[in-house]
Amino acid sequence: MKRKKSGITSLEMRVFPYAMILPNLLIFTLFIAVPVVLGVYYSLTNWKGIGTPAYVGFANYAKAFADKRFWQAFLATGKFTLFALPITVCVPLLLAVLMTKNVRLRGVFRAVYYWPSMISYIVVGLTFKFIFGESTGVINYLLTSVGFSKVELLTSKTNALWIVVLATIWSTSGYFMVNYISGLQSVPESYYEAATVDGASKTQQFWHVTIPLLRPTIFLVFVLGFLGLFKSYGLVISMTKGGPAGATRFVVQYVYDKAFQNVEMGYASALSMLLTVVLGAATIAQFALSKGGRIND
Amino acid sequence: MKKLLAILIVMLFILPAGVLAEDTKTLDMFWFTDGVETESMKGLIAEYESITPGVKINLIEVPFEDMSKKIMMSVSGGEPPALVRTTEGITSNCADAYVDLRDYIPDIDSVLAEFLPSIQSYFVQNGKVCALPTDVTANGLIVNLTAFEKAGIQVPTSPDNIWTWDEFVEDLRIVMEKGGVQYGLVIDNPTHRWSTMLYEFGGRLVSPEGPAFNSPESIAAINLTKQLFDEGIIPKSTWLGGEDPNNLFRSGTVAAHMSGNWMLTNYNENIKDFEWGVTYMPIQKNRSSVPGGKQMAVCAGTGVEQEAADFVRWVTGTEANRKYCEESLFISPRLDNAELNYPFGSEFFAVFANELANTVDAAAFDWGFPGLAAAIGVELTNGMYEVVAGDRTAEDLVEAVDELSAPLFN
Numbered sequence: 001m002k003r004k005k006s007g008i009t010s011l012e013m014r015v016f017p018y019a020m021i022l023p024n025l026l027i028f029t030l031f032i033a034v035p036v037v038l039g040v041y042y043s044l045t046n047w048k049g050i051g052t053p054a055y056v057g058f059a060n061y062a063k064a065f066a067d068k069r070f071w072q073a074f075l076a077t078g079k080f081t082l083f084a085l086p087i088t089v090c091v092p093l094l095l096a097v098l099m100t101k102n103v104r105l106r107g108v109f110r111a112v113y114y115w116p117s118m119i120s121y122i123v124v125g126l127t128f129k130f131i132f133g134e135s136t137g138v139i140n141y142l143l144t145s146v147g148f149s150k151v152e153l154l155t156s157k158t159n160a161l162w163i164v165v166l167a168t169i170w171s172t173s174g175y176f177m178v179n180y181i182s183g184l185q186s187v188p189e190s191y192y193e194a195a196t197v198d199g200a201s202k203t204q205q206f207w208h209v210t211i212p213l214l215r216p217t218i219f220l221v222f223v224l225g226f227l228g229l230f231k232s233y234g235l236v237i238s239m240t241k242g243g244p245a246g247a248t249r250f251v252v253q254y255v256y257d258k259a260f261q262n263v264e265m266g267y268a269s270a271l272s273m274l275l276t277v278v279l280g281a282a283t284i285a286q287f288a289l290s291k292g293g294r295i296n297d
Numbered sequence: 298m299k300k301l302l303a304i305l306i307v308m309l310f311i312l313p314a315g316v317l318a319e320d321t322k323t324l325d326m327f328w329f330t331d332g333v334e335t336e337s338m339k340g341l342i343a344e345y346e347s348i349t350p351g352v353k354i355n356l357i358e359v360p361f362e363d364m365s366k367k368i369m370m371s372v373s374g375g376e377p378p379a380l381v382r383t384t385e386g387i388t389s390n391c392a393d394a395y396v397d398l399r400d401y402i403p404d405i406d407s408v409l410a411e412f413l414p415s416i417q418s419y420f421v422q423n424g425k426v427c428a429l430p431t432d433v434t435a436n437g438l439i440v441n442l443t444a445f446e447k448a449g450i451q452v453p454t455s456p457d458n459i460w461t462w463d464e465f466v467e468d469l470r471i472v473m474e475k476g477g478v479q480y481g482l483v484i485d486n487p488t489h490r491w492s493t494m495l496y497e498f499g500g501r502l503v504s505p506e507g508p509a510f511n512s513p514e515s516i517a518a519i520n521l522t523k524q525l526f527d528e529g530i531i532p533k534s535t536w537l538g539g540e541d542p543n544n545l546f547r548s549g550t551v552a553a554h555m556s557g558n559w560m561l562t563n564y565n566e567n568i569k570d571f572e573w574g575v576t577y578m579p580i581q582k583n584r585s586s587v588p589g590g591k592q593m594a595v596c597a598g599t600g601v602e603q604e605a606a607d608f609v610r611w612v613t614g615t616e617a618n619r620k621y622c623e624e625s626l627f628i629s630p631r632l633d634n635a636e637l638n639y640p641f642g643s644e645f646f647a648v649f650a651n652e653l654a655n656t657v658d659a660a661a662f663d664w665g666f667p668g669l670a671a672a673i674g675v676e677l678t679n680g681m682y683e684v685v686a687g688d689r690t691a692e693d694l695v696e697a698v699d700e701l702s703a704p705l706f707n
Binding site: 048049050051129133134135136152153154155157160239240241242243244245246249257260261262263265 | 365366368369372373390391393394479480532533534535536537538539540544545548550671672674675679682683685686688
């Protein structure tokens with residue numbers, strides 16, 4: 001029996017996949033790879049944003065390791081990420097579980113929960129400032145209008161940090177919820193039927209069927225959430241400007257200030273490179289610890 | 298024949314366009330808005346274009362906070378704008394991008410002599426004429442007259458009866474108690490605006506010899522600022538919580554706003570619920586304001602430097618500048634435009650002019666010192682916030698700021 005000849009030649013098979021990834025590769029090269037290479041180059045210079053950069057070797061890196069302010073900002077970012085990441089992972093999961101149930105107006109609720117993730121971080125920051133602002137905010141206005149005294153909100157270091165966490169969760173939960181919904185819908189119904197036959201309660205099904213099968217999605221949300229939180233900038237700058245007294249001054253703001261306020265572009269590039277290395281190392285560690293989010297391990 | 302006709306028709310359309318494109322030079326101008334001056338500048342641009350055939354000026358609005366960044370990126374990208382609205386802070390960051398106007402404006406020393414000598418350090422840096430000034434600003438004190446009147450306190454009405462800082466603080470306490478306001482004072486920011494207090498106390502940031510912030514006078518000014526926050530006279534929400542002092546003053550909850558003459562238009566348009574006015578800044582060791590202002594600079598590497606410089610010379614000339622300052626409610630930096638006819642608030646401008654006339658030299662020296670704003674701005678801002686929050690002492694802050702300014706003298 002003659003084998004049916006395929007319509008695709010081996011040459012096409014070799015070329016086609018590359019043709020498909022070419023546009024993305026070009027974009028990646030142009031907007032990610034080239035700036036990173038330039039960033040490495042500038043990090044070895046004393047460039048001030050204008051003029052010819054002069055090579056200074058690893059002086060910027062040495063300066064960074066001794067820069068107390070940089071490490072303070074790093075620590076503040078770490079603290080913020082530590083508080084916000086568990087909530088970033090759990091709240092969207094809760095919403096997704098609810099949104100995959102047969103509830104009335106499910107589509108409307110999904111749209112409502114997703115909607116904040118479409119709003120610019122700057123707008124989210126300003127909105128939360130309108131609510132939590134100390135002298136002109138809604139909360140203190142309501143409190144004082146019923147006879148209570150004002151509460152320290154954005155001027156208290158602890159409260160400001162938690163308000164930033166709250167705003168971040170509010171604005172990102174919708175996006176991660178959609179990821180979880182996609183993951184939840186890919187769990188075969190038969191697994192739940194089998195678990196029900198075996199007498200598993202809903203809670204047991206959640207912990208022993210849903211969570212294990214959702215590991216790849218949880219891992220994805222964990223990694224994306226971690227990177228997003230560590231790079232927080234727009235929302236924070238529009239809400240607290242890094243205050244009070246540096247409590248929410250995160251590392252990206254510090255790098256931005258060095259670049260455009262202190263006009264130390266070379267040094268800011270070195271800080272960015274350090275940030276890239278730390279985030280890369282943390283992501284690799286997450287991959288290793290969670291085995292890449294694989295289900296069957 | 299048909300072919301020839303077609304070619305002729307095409308030539309007819311293409312040639313004039315080509316000629317036009319060659320003759321018309323477009324000058325991109327980066328511009329930030331401070332109040333109502335953009336409309337006035339647009340009017341001046343239209344006037345200049347009508348008297349200067351072949352030049353078109355394209356005003357591009359850029360947020361003030363992003364101006365340095367935008368200039369740097371444009372220069373790095375090989376497409377600098379022809380013209381830039383600049384300040385001493387922006388010039389401090391971007392002076393290398395600007396041409397020396399000496400090379401484009403004849404007899405520049407005579408031109409410089411047309412402007413207030415006290416602000417020349419803002420745009421003449423190390424002998425390079427980086428820009429020419431369009432307006433000059435003065436820091437000063439805007440007060441809620443209704444609140445002061447309600448508390449039975451007379452605000453100073455002449456330089457002969459101005460407050461000392463002790464008297465001022467005491468009166469603010471009374472206004473907070475009896476004047477129907479929650480707070481006594483707001484200060485825009487802990488750098489340029491706050492430095493008014495610094496100079497009144499006799500402090501300064503740098504001197505010709507070197508760093509000079511570390512002095513008992515500077516420390517006293519910082520400690521009084523902290524005390525005002527601690528007592529609740531200044532709301533912590535402004536410096537620690539990111540709230541806008543202008544909004545607070547406009548809402549009628551604050552008795553006084555340490556700001557500058559550029560706020561007058563805003564308050565004139567937006568405050569309807571109470572009477573406000575301008576009074577003299579309190580005195581300590583000195584009286585002082587801090588001069589500021591905006592200038593126009595020409596970027597290098599555009600191929601239209603001469604045309605841009607010609608526009609700068611024209612727009613900072615007597616007639617154009619008079620029109621611009623009167624329409625925008627600005628103080629003119631030109632000596633021959635000292636007397637202007639403003640549509641409102643001439644008495645307020647007189648107070649600001651008096652503040653400028655009584656300003657210590659250190660103010661313009663500090664803020665015009667090349668590279669100083671970039672070197673210490675962030676540390677001074679964040680450091681003042683930390684002092685107010687109680688995380689840092691004034692002594693520690695002045696030492697840290699001096700360490701940052703020291704390399705500028707090497």
